[in-house]
Each structure stands twice: as C-alpha cells, then as structure tokens.
Amino acid sequence: MESRRSTYSVNKLKRFHKLSKSKVKKRITKDIYRLCPECGNFAHLSLGQIYCVNCGAKMIDRCFRCGEPIIYPTARFCPICGEGYLKDKRGER
Numbered sequence: 001m002e003s004r005r006s007t008y009s010v011n012k013l014k015r016f017h018k019l020s021k022s023k024v025k026k027r028i029t030k031d032i033y034r035l036c037p038e039c040g041n042f043a044h045l046s047l048g049q050i051y052c053v054n055c056g057a058k059m060i061d062r063c064f065r066c067g068e069p070i071i072y073p074t075a076r077f078c079p080i081c082g083e084g085y086l087k088d089k090r091g092e093r
Helices: 002-017 021-030
Strands: 033-035 042-044
Touching: none
Parallel strands: none
Antiparallel strands: 033 042
C-alpha cells in the first residue's frame, strides 16, 4: 500500500513539472477580474460587466500604472508595481 502512494505522488509531481509556462500563463489569464475603483466591488471579466452594480462607476481590469491585468478579485494594490486600485489608495502625483 505504501509503494502505491509514493508512486502516485511521484507521477503527480512529474505531471506538474511538465506544465509549460504558456499553459500556466493561459490559466492565469482566464482568471481576470474587473474592479470598481470607487467602492472595491469586483466581477469576473467573462460576465461582461462594464459598470459597477453598487455605485455605477466604470470598472477597471488593469492597473493604472503598469497595465498588469487584475487576477486577484479582492486585491486593493497591484502586485507588480504597488499602485492602489481604489481611488483613495492611489498615489496622487
């Protein structure tokens, strides 16, 4: 029984490491969200929601500064450049 488990784990690891970067990138880009910069509400990009259902503001799907897509629905800051997604969190320059 023990050898079966270890063989399964080894095979699972081999399959995991065979994933190419393009496949991983495709998985990540499927999970893009739109975020309301006014109230923080979010919706999956596939829903096609352009305006926030809570406050009516136009939703964003990319960082204001670097253009990185929003892949974390509850994020308030860009993981790449640190720019705030919400209006009151953005650095005024």
